[in-house]
Amino acid sequence: MRVSTVQIENAATILKLLGDRTRLTMVKILESQDCCVCEFVEIFKTSQPAISQHVRKLKDAGIVKETRRGQWIIYSLNKENDFYPFVQNLLQQLPNQDFKLQELEQHGLRISCE
Template sequence: MQVVTVEIEKAASLLKLLGDKTRLRMVKILECHDCCVCEFVEIFKASQPAISQHVRKLKDAGIVRETRRGQWIIYSLNKESDSYPFVKNLLEHLPSQDFKLYELEEQGKRISCD
C-alpha cells in the first residue's frame, strides 16, 4: 500500500474546510452518490445560495468536481485530486449518510437531473 503524505499546511486547510459539518456531510454523500445543488438544498434545508457557497469552497479546494448534464450541474468527489487519498482516509471513519438520500426518495424529492 502506497502512503501519500500531505503537507501540514495543506492538511490544515483541508481539515478547516471539512470542519464545517454541512461540507463534511456533503463530501460523505458525494463519496457514493453524485448530487446537484437542488438535492443538497432539500437535504440540508438551506438556501440555494448557501449550498452553492459550500459547494464552491469544496470545488475551489479540488475536493469536488462538476459535470454538466444538459441544464444541470452535477457534483461528485474528485478522485483525481492530490488531496483525494487524504480525504478518502478521513471519510472511512465517518458513518454513511445514505439515509439522507433515502429520505429524499421517500418524500419524492430525489431529483433525477438526467
C-alpha cells in the same frame, strides 16, 4: 517519512474546510452518490445560495468536481485530486449518509437532473 510544511498547511486547509458540518456531510454523501445543488438544498433545508457557497469552497479546494448534464451541474468527489487519499481516509471514519438521499426519495424529493 518527513512531512513538509506545505503538506501540513494543505492538510490544515482541508481539515478546516471539512470542519464545517454541512461540507463534511456533503463530501460523505458524494463518496457514494453524485448530487446536484438542488438535492443538497432539500437535504440540508437551507437556501440554494448557501449550498452553492459550500460547494464552491469544496470545488475551489479540488475536493469536488462538476460535470454538466444538459442544464444541470452534477457534483462528485474529485478522485484525481492529490489530496483525495487524505480525504478518503477521513471519510472512512464517518458513518454512512446514504439514508439522507433515501429519505428524499421516500418523500418524492429526489430530483432527477438527467
